[in-house]
Amino acid sequence: MMRTAIVLASGVFLTACSVSTEPQTVARLGSDPVLSGGSYDSGGGLTVAVDLQENQGRTMVCGVWAQSKQQSVLTKGKAKEVLDTGSVEIAGGAVVRGLRFMQEVPPRADFGGQEAGCVLTDQPWQADQRAVVRLPRQVVHVEIDEMGGFTVSFVPSGPGAGGS
Template structure:
């Protein structure tokens, strides 16, 4: 009856709610990771509806993962269950829409179903993801043993190398003395430092650089560096020349990046001689990078640009 009733609810009011429902700042996150890299994040929230408890949520998976795990995420989501104070209130989260991975799920589009649990303010959902062994047999050959379990940073965790193939295999450029350096810090410790400069490559203007994680990372921030770079911009004379630096090479943290082997990203702009005299400034994001409510309270982690240390 629970699933039949939920289906009626989805068809009755959640079809329009799919575009209108968004998660609040009280969202609760659950993460799962594949042993081969990448993972899944489920964002859930409880809301009152006609004296009962509605379960709302969405889910995301890593954009870069092994071909062996491709297509398995939705099945794992369907096997997930939600508990409140030790009582299972719902199983099969396949009703939740998939969304793109994000750092903060407050405001993410969601879909809701009604559960049998009477509404009580203060209830917190606990999402449990099933442990799985992933195996794909092809042509009689052996396939790698890949496991999935509830751990890590989920959809934004380390997956396959996300640097584009041609960038990874292109000639590295050594940074000249005095590249522009910028850094930011997480509110829980640690941070990200990036160094870059504007270089002429085959007649086009390229941003060449490298980035580093800074000591002090916590469990929730250790895998977020490239996501921070994805939201970092390079500007010249007040104009944005590149709005995603996630393709830059990751290196060990240092104070001087002179001579470091760097990858180069094409800005799509033609190189002009006068470009050599114009400085490039790097702008890191200022935003919440993790937000989750648990029975122990709410954890909010913010990333902010900071002076060089």
């Protein structure tokens, strides 16, 4: 009896650990995605492109992100942390919190047609709805020593990854 309980508990634990946080759907962005992002005060930045699509009568949020090719070593690897704090709003209400489901793409001037990671929301589909992407201002690096210190911040200022 005890052995069966342990085997079942182990199976449930392993299943829980293997649940994917990746998007269940991939789609191409439309020709006019909403762009947002920001820059680091040490140089470089991020751009997020979001498109709303209909899926089973509900709103699906699809998106990609890009980061500057040239940026400070202090901000390398910080993009996903910034994306984790982001959200997508429709009509003033957040429908998605955390943007890590989005796929990274190289910086570009036009994000239309890019293959994007998507999440299906509970929001009913309305053809005229518009997404708003929020990426809050945040400190991404702190360095303090006996001579003093400094911080590097991400500042939401619009698309910041640059484009080719």
